[in-house]
Amino acid sequence: MVKRNGNGGTGERGNAETRTRTPHAGMPTTRTLEDQIWEALASVVDPELPLTVMDLGLIDEVRVTGGHVRVRMTPTYSACPAIEVMREEIRAKLRNLPGVEEVQVELSFSEPWTMARMTERGRARLREYGLSVPSSRSTAAVTCPFCGSTNTVLENPFGPTLCRAIYYCRDCHNPIERFKPPAE
Numbered sequence: 001m002v003k004r005n006g007n008g009g010t011g012e013r014g015n016a017e018t019r020t021r022t023p024h025a026g027m028p029t030t031r032t033l034e035d036q037i038w039e040a041l042a043s044v045v046d047p048e049l050p051l052t053v054m055d056l057g058l059i060d061e062v063r064v065t066g067g068h069v070r071v072r073m074t075p076t077y078s079a080c081p082a083i084e085v086m087r088e089e090i091r092a093k094l095r096n097l098p099g100v101e102e103v104q105v106e107l108s109f110s111e112p113w114t115m116a117r118m119t120e121r122g123r124a125r126l127r128e129y130g131l132s133v134p135s136s137r138s139t140a141a142v143t144c145p146f147c148g149s150t151n152t153v154l155e156n157p158f159g160p161t162l163c164r165a166i167y168y169c170r171d172c173h174n175p176i177e178r179f180k181p182p183a184e
């Protein structure tokens with residue numbers, strides 16, 4: 001059914017031709033491409049925390065239009081340098097997917113990121129990692145992940161990264177790193 005026009009073609013079909021994709025065994029539908037995109041997003045890890053962008057609940061929306069992918073994400077901290085690293089990784093990973101021609105990763109600041117966006121898996125991972133996970137309010141006592149004591153004191157609000165603060169447990173004398181969400 002493929003007809004070759006040789007030089008006989010006028011410019012008329014030009015617009016339609018640019019949409020042609022490399023045919024794979026079974027053209028990927030938009031649905032499966034979206035699945036692949038979410039899968040790829042689930043492998044993008046925060047360079048400062050043992051969490052993926054999905055664990056953190058950073059992704060607001062994925063929109064696929066032909067080969068054009070637009071991802072909208074809400075960063076935990078607007079100033080967090082990790083966001084640029086993750087952004088670049090998202091672009092690189094999605095660009096590698098078959099059928100994707102262009103990837104745009106937009107940052108959304110309309111609604112601040114809160115702990116409520118983090119998944120249960122994300123919270124569990126933070127605890128496994130030894131980071132104290134804040135409860136609903138930042139004024140709540142910090143619980144020591146080692147002994148469970150709340151007899152803790154803030155030692156340094158500026159931890160190794162912007163998103164962590166250092167506490168000290170008066171009972172078991174361990175330093176505690178606490179995940180420090182920007183808004184609670």
Ligand SMILES: [Zn+2]
Nearest residue numbers: 144147169172
């Ligand atoms: Zn302790």
